[in-house]
Amino acid sequence: MAHVDTTHAPPEHEAAAHPPAHEEETTTGINHRKLLMWVFLGSDCLFFGSLIATYMVYRGQSIVGPYPADIIDVPITTVSTFVLLMSSFAMVMAVAAARNGNQKRLVQWLVFTIILGAGFIGFQVYEFNLFRVEGLRYETNLFSSTFFTLTGFHGAHVTLGLFWLVCLTIIAARNPAGRPSGLDVDIAGLYWHFVDIVWIVIFTLLYLIGGFDAGPDAGHAAMQGWQWITGIFT
Amino acid sequence: MVTITGVIPRPTTYTGLWSWLTTVDHKRIGALYGFTAFFFFVVGGIEAGIMRLQLATSDASLVSADWFNAMFTMHGTTMVFMVIMPFGATFFNFLIPLMIGARDVAFPRLNAFSYWTFLFGALLMHAGFLIGQVPDAGWFSYANLTAAPYSTGQGLDFWALSLQVLGVASLAAGFNFVVTIINMRAPGMSLMRMPVFVWMTLVTSILLVLAFPIITVALIELTADRQFGANFFNTSAGGDPILWQHLFWLFGHPEVYILILPAMGVVSEIIPTFSRKPLFGYPVVVFSGIVIAIMSWAVWSHHMFTVGLGPIANSVFTITTMLIAVPTGVKIFNWIGTMWKGSIDLRTPMLMAIGFVALFIVGGLSGVSHAVSPSDFQQQDTYYIVAHIHYVLFGGAIFGIFAGIYYWYPKITGKMYHEVLGKAHFWLMFIGMNLTFFPMHYAGLNGMPRRIYTYAEGFGWEGMNLLATIGYFVIVISLLIFIHNFFRSIKKGEPAGHDPWDAPTLEWSISSPPPAYNFAKVPVVKGQDAYWITKREAAARGETVQGEPHVDPSTIHMPSPSYWPLITSFGVAWLAGGLLIDVGWDYIRFPVSFVGGLITVIGVIGWSNEPATAEHVEAEGHH
Numbered sequence A: 001m002a003h004v005d006t007t008h009a010p011p012e013h014e015a016a017a018h019p020p021a022h023e024e025e026t027t028t029g030i031n032h033r034k035l036l037m038w039v040f041l042g043s044d045c046l047f048f049g050s051l052i053a054t055y056m057v058y059r060g061q062s063i064v065g066p067y068p069a070d071i072i073d074v075p076i077t078t079v080s081t082f083v084l085l086m087s088s089f090a091m092v093m094a095v096a097a098a099r100n101g102n103q104k105r106l107v108q109w110l111v112f113t114i115i116l117g118a119g120f121i122g123f124q125v126y127e128f129n130l131f132r133v134e135g136l137r138y139e140t141n142l143f144s145s146t147f148f149t150l151t152g153f154h155g156a157h158v159t160l161g162l163f164w165l166v167c168l169t170i171i172a173a174r175n176p177a178g179r180p181s182g183l184d185v186d187i188a189g190l191y192w193h194f195v196d197i198v199w200i201v202i203f204t205l206l207y208l209i210g211g212f213d214a215g216p217d218a219g220h221a222a223m224q225g226w227q228w229i230t231g232i233f234t
Numbered sequence B: 001m002v003t004i005t006g007v008i009p010r011p012t013t014y015t016g017l018w019s020w021l022t023t024v025d026h027k028r029i030g031a032l033y034g035f036t037a038f039f040f041f042v043v044g045g046i047e048a049g050i051m052r053l054q055l056a057t058s059d060a061s062l063v064s065a066d067w068f069n070a071m072f073t074m075h076g077t078t079m080v081f082m083v084i085m086p087f088g089a090t091f092f093n094f095l096i097p098l099m100i101g102a103r104d105v106a107f108p109r110l111n112a113f114s115y116w117t118f119l120f121g122a123l124l125m126h127a128g129f130l131i132g133q134v135p136d137a138g139w140f141s142y143a144n145l146t147a148a149p150y151s152t153g154q155g156l157d158f159w160a161l162s163l164q165v166l167g168v169a170s171l172a173a174g175f176n177f178v179v180t181i182i183n184m185r186a187p188g189m190s191l192m193r194m195p196v197f198v199w200m201t202l203v204t205s206i207l208l209v210l211a212f213p214i215i216t217v218a219l220i221e222l223t224a225d226r227q228f229g230a231n232f233f234n235t236s237a238g239g240d241p242i243l244w245q246h247l248f249w250l251f252g253h254p255e256v257y258i259l260i261l262p263a264m265g266v267v268s269e270i271i272p273t274f275s276r277k278p279l280f281g282y283p284v285v286v287f288s289g290i291v292i293a294i295m296s297w298a299v300w301s302h303h304m305f306t307v308g309l310g311p312i313a314n315s316v317f318t319i320t321t322m323l324i325a326v327p328t329g330v331k332i333f334n335w336i337g338t339m340w341k342g343s344i345d346l347r348t349p350m351l352m353a354i355g356f357v358a359l360f361i362v363g364g365l366s367g368v369s370h371a372v373s374p375s376d377f378q379q380q381d382t383y384y385i386v387a388h389i390h391y392v393l394f395g396g397a398i399f400g401i402f403a404g405i406y407y408w409y410p411k412i413t414g415k416m417y418h419e420v421l422g423k424a425h426f427w428l429m430f431i432g433m434n435l436t437f438f439p440m441h442y443a444g445l446n447g448m449p450r451r452i453y454t455y456a457e458g459f460g461w462e463g464m465n466l467l468a469t470i471g472y473f474v475i476v477i478s479l480l481i482f483i484h485n486f487f488r489s490i491k492k493g494e495p496a497g498h499d500p501w502d503a504p505t506l507e508w509s510i511s512s513p514p515p516a517y518n519f520a521k522v523p524v525v526k527g528q529d530a531y532w533i534t535k536r537e538a539a540a541r542g543e544t545v546q547g548e549p550h551v552d553p554s555t556i557h558m559p560s561p562s563y564w565p566l567i568t569s570f571g572v573a574w575l576a577g578g579l580l581i582d583v584g585w586d587y588i589r590f591p592v593s594f595v596g597g598l599i600t601v602i603g604v605i606g607w608s609n610e611p612a613t614a615e616h617v618e619a620e621g622h623h
Helices: A011-017 A032-057 A074-099 A103-133 A142-174 A182-212 A221-233 B016-021 B026-055 B065-100 B108-130 B155-183 B196-228 B241-275 B282-298 B300-307 B311-339 B348-369 B373-379 B383-413 B419-445 B462-492 B530-540 B564-578 B586-608 B615-621
Strands: none
Touching (some): A032 A182, A032 B155, A032 B241, A074 A182, A142 A182, B026 B383, B026 B462, B065 B108, B065 B155, B065 B196, B065 B241, B065 B383, B155 B196, B155 B564, B196 B241, B241 B311, B241 B383, B311 B348, B311 B373, B373 B419, B383 B462, B419 B462
């Protein structure tokens, strides 16, 4: 291993000092880090599952307004959803570029993914602020507490992903010689797609289905269905 | 960004304090977990002692009602999250790489991060004592007792945020061991050749990974309610306190198996070794463990029979709870079947393992008795429940842990423990345990509620309580013998040799204590009970198997020590601790907490820019 004078090390030398970790042999053939990401995503399913369950249990239970129908804007969130889904497309292209070793394309698609992801977060900041102005604060009612917690933690996941992608972009821009590896981008891609999929569930439940709930007695078809089922037995 | 690695030079020392702070060696991390868990075992034990002294007689006034609340809350929280779970982690860390023939875990630095985060979380939880803000709403902290108007002071905030930190530690460890066991097995070590302890670790780790996010969400909601005015458990805004119970027990019941499955794994290693027979029905034991893990997701509401969920829910959960006793019972028959016609050697680990089986049967039977929901209506919130939980967690988990400590003591330290002292420890702990917890069945059925700080004369509870308090001191004496035996034997114990028990698993094929690199040559596994096979084949050739000779460690590629796990853990704890700063002016805690977040981010960046093995080590390795 060459000794590198780190005080004046230009980026090329650093690439030599930190070669991409040689792929360790594993029992399953799946890389350790990739398997770790899959296990983490399994865990994160339960995290979002619990938050979504909380939202659904409290759906239509708020005593005071504003209620979802007063405030949820489905068309504009449809646009932001589209933006986020397109970012997943850009991420796929970035992963493909990294696998083919096309560093220039990789940087381009990563930047594109970041712009779309940041656009989604921009929409969310706008939405949260609008809700605040219209009188829906975190402590207003059950709807606001559950809504802001669930979508806020999703937004935090997207923000973390953006931070990660920015790091990868900087590394890719400074290392024409093949860092980050295809695997590095692949793992970030897994995370990014997962966060997108979670948003599809959130968008469906909180906007397309729950977004039209008005007042305490509206909706809650699920609970009525459950009461019908239990009614058979009692 | 890359330059950040250069800010702090890589630690290079392998001795002294710094080597322990920066270690990534799974065996050293296991030792750290073990000593920390034992320390908190003493802390939780002292809390139990205060309760037992208070309850020894009627109308006692050793502590106030408020302090009694704090004691039972911290006793439960400590024993579950800071004693039994990290004792499990002790065994996972020390044994899993050795048992599967690996040189370390999949992510050695993540492993160090788990330990430090656990330590800081535990210290943060206990920091509340320093300012008199101790959690006091029970270890499951039911809403809406925990709401800001009913739990004034910061005790519950310490509880919630410290548990989040402990959760981060557990999740990181869970991820690490799932990947390690799936991905780092030696050639030939197929899943159905893994020792049962490895299987139980895999199952436990999967449960950890899936159960902890649920308590994370519950604690987020609790913290949001208390600190940011959210309405999750606020009944006046339509919130439902029962949601907390569902979330807590949906986590809490898998958690029960997270506590007991490692002990079952330990016992499944010890009983075959000291019966001189392979485990009876190995696949059945493995699948029972898996079935228990799956079914543990379908029994949570048996903690909530008296809540009023209705006859359907109560019936369903009665049935599922009775069903989960079946795979547990199957395991017990397998252990008995292993001992049947075996040539049993009653050394201390075996006594502890048999103690586990016997006491766990008692705890399991009382468990089935309150699986029946009408019967549970009589038992809910009485000392009968206290007796049950201590038979499964003390009689079960703690006996399993001590069985493991004695069994692997020669491997970990290279010395033999004192057998007579070990047996004295077992018998005193066995007698003391039953003296303490068996009378609680009667006290509970005679109507003594749990969590009361004192009781009036004339209910007929005095005798049972006095017996329990006497039993507590018998347990204390047994533990003093253990501590003496532990440290005495490190100094004066006989050298143990590499395989004192003629054991079946791979960790016994290397020297005691194992060298840093574990296996000089990665072993090839030919079947279940791999080391027995090796020894039998050698015996057929007329040879005896020697422990693996030591090699020059610099020829083996090993992960290097690192500061980053410690720094990152510190950041996580600071992030949580910052939110607890209460100086009257609310806006100081967010900036302070933000600094913690910044430290975490710097730690993660430094970590990811640092190669797992330092260059100079690698360079030497190529000479």
